[in-house]
Amino acid sequence: MGADNYHPISKTGSNLTDAGGIGYTVVGALDTIQLMGLNSEYQRARKWVSKSLSFNRDGEYNTAEVTNRVLGGLLSAYHLSGDVLYLERAKDLADRIMPAFNTPSGFPVTKTNLRTRIPVEDPNNVVSTAEVAGIQLELRYLSHLTQNYDYWDKAENSIKALKNANAHFGLPSVFIG
DSSP states (O other), rough: OSSSEETTTTTTESSSSSSSSHHHHHHHHHHHHTTOOOOHHHOOOOOOHHTTOOOOOOOOEEHIIIIIIIIHHHHHHHHHHHHHHHHEEEEEEEEGGGGGGOSSSOOOOOOOTTTTTTEEEOOTTEEHHHHHHHHHHHHHHHHHHHHTHHHHHHHHHHHHHHHHHHOOOTTOOOEEE
């Protein structure tokens, strides 16, 4: 349990980086497990989050994927269960990716090293519009829950930058920078 990707035919898992998994699959499934009433599976997944989930990984993780799949999964699990474990893990993860937003443009960089909290610059100095726009809900909801509006401000600044980007016909391009 805890691998980023699960391969059901071989019943094995794999991770997206050599630094180890951060539970993309199990964390992303926590809300579904709860909604389906799969109590033993939920307890097993919760135990893994409690005992084994670590974001202290020295590897490059996609900022948007981590925000959507892992931060979003933790926030959904918290919303459904009220279990502060998930909120604590969500804050830890969000704090690790916040430096990705410290850019002159206001757009987050594409990848972040979760252990060092150092953003990994894209060699082309661009980010996809979907990555910028697709992280709003998680960061704003975390701000609401924690009353820490740094998360909200980072999300809002990236949207303002997107709105101010030189957009042809009112639509930004697929990649911006």
